[in-house]
Amino acid sequence: MSNADTLSPSREALLTDRLMAVRDGAPPLIHLDPTLIPETETEAYGIQDHVARALQARYGSVIGWKVGAASSEAVPFAAPLHEATLFHGDTALPHGFCRHRGVEAEIVYRFARDLPARERPWTLEEVLDAIGSVHTAIEIIDTRFAEPNSQPRLAHLADQGSHGALIIGPGSDQWRSLSPVSETVTLNLGDGRRITHIGGNSAGDPRRLLVWLANHAAARGMPLLKGCVVTTGSMTDTVFLPSGLTVTAQIASLAPVSVTLTR
Secondary structure, rough: OHHHHHHHHHHHHHHHHHHHHHHOOOOOOOOOHHHHHHOOOOHHHHHHHHHHHEEEEEEEEEEEEEEEEOOOOOOOHHHHHHHHEEEEEOEOOOOOOOOOOOOEEEEEEEOOEEEEOOOOOOOHHHHHEEEEEEEEEEEOOOOOOOOOOOOOOHHHOHHHEEEEEEEEEEEEHHHHHHOHOEEEEEEOOOOOEEEEEEEEEOOOHHHHHHHHHHHHHHOOOOOOOOOOEHHHEOOOOEEEOOOEEEEEEEEEOOOOOEOOOOO
């Protein structure tokens, strides 16, 4: 890694401190000094790693990841997820857990075997063979900045990819029969609106993302291990909602899952 691809420790630590201060109750960041904005994905991931370590005392170990891509040809992006931000089954989001409440319907895969770091890259067949179950999920998009999508892309990537919470539905071991690009997804927003369509993930078939992530996560020292969950990108637009609503997602014949956006 060249020096040009790495933030100096002081800059990296400063941006980590800014992001953590917001989590501790400081006002959200309206803007960043241009000298603190990551210039490369490598820099953004370095800040993610600092934030992930700082969050462990509060949110527990990293036991999941989010991964996505802007198109079927684009290089994926990712962020690690901590135990305390993952919820299982129908959930009432704890009061004050998220400041913004952007909901997305997503497919989650849970791994049944470890994919540790090794010299040769993990292959598609090996990664798929390690999957144990598939789940409908709702990701809550949040940010430590004043508004979602208000900063350059890499600043939001550094901010844990704008992760707030992940609500994971009951699993099915019939994941091989699921064709993500041709399945129907439904997101009931709890206010009379409903989103329903086929497919919808900008990455195309999200299973390609899992191969990239297996190698990416291992290289960062946080490999996909047995029990790890990976959410694979939105199948719907991100819809920001007020508190008090109950949102329900269902994908294909998988069990639905809901989240109540507690006041």
